[in-house]
Amino acid sequence: MSGETAVPRAGDSTGARTVRFAGRIAGFGTASGTRIVAGLWQRSPFGPFADVMLEDAGGHRTLLAPSDEVAEFVSSTYSFDEVRVVPVAWHRITGGLRVEASGLEARLFVGAMPPLGRLLRVVPPRIATAPLWLEAIDPLARVIVPGVRTAGTAGGGRREFYGVTTLRRIAWAGARLDGVDLGAFAALDPPVRFGFGSAPPEPHLVDLVTSIRMPAAG
Template structure:
């Protein structure tokens, strides 16, 4: 059974060493939602989730030291994004489509979201984008596939954690350690379809219906 999450992933770092990965999912088996994964400078990994259902599914897919449930929202005008996920307050601006983004958009969508194609892309990604994977284990015997459809650079950001400014935009370095791969080192917003394949017991759709 496949669960498909269609939306955006933003990965960025701050000069303090804090790194954040924002998932904004207008379409998913859990409905529309935004969640945020944060790795603090010391390595502590947190999930900020908007509901118990999202927290349960995401924490079964990735690895965290702490999970917090509370309001998580994202607003965008297409270029500027504002994310509220206390204690994180994040604003960032995207720039032009990257060269990789142009290549991703050239792939027909039906092919781009096919797990067989994603597996081929994974071989290339391992060689040219350190830390980035498009296929791997999602825990609980499940597999996860990332179909990247577009990519824009993040050009500026303001990051506050618990009211403290975390400094200017910085690379995602070291790579985040939530799952089998990281986001690109250079801060970026990726248009993505994520496929989580399971035998059925851990399906988000089944959990929502139960």
């Protein structure tokens, strides 16, 4: 799929603009304490790409990004202790997906759609991904799913909005890092600390559009 270009916000003469990333995010935990959030972005200013964010039991946060350009943008938006530029890829497998990134290999199997997922599908995507809507429902989102935010302040003076359109449970997942098994499938707990919000504690695969409002030029 072709990349989605960043465009200036309508009516903004200062040069402020909003960039959009459309794709999927999977988040889950492991018995070792390492939590994994993997993204598969089908449309973005950088074209299609995949990336992975890891936080271990000691709180060390690592970004695995496929290019210097992606690494610079993502690490300027979120917070990491380490950034690695490595090949990152997703592959379809029977019942789920496999993620590979340098020394990381993760597999996940997709389960049923929960009631919240069915509710999200009722909202037209045009509304569900609109920053004004996401700003308005952020207080409610925090109550419905603790730790989750739909709007907040990102790094570099940026404002970020998460518009989820579909949500499915992850039935099982497992991962190995540098040849070491990270342990049994677990909740994403404690919450990850890459940005202003975390993925849900219960492991999910979500379809979403992430909108990032960049600061005005100058």
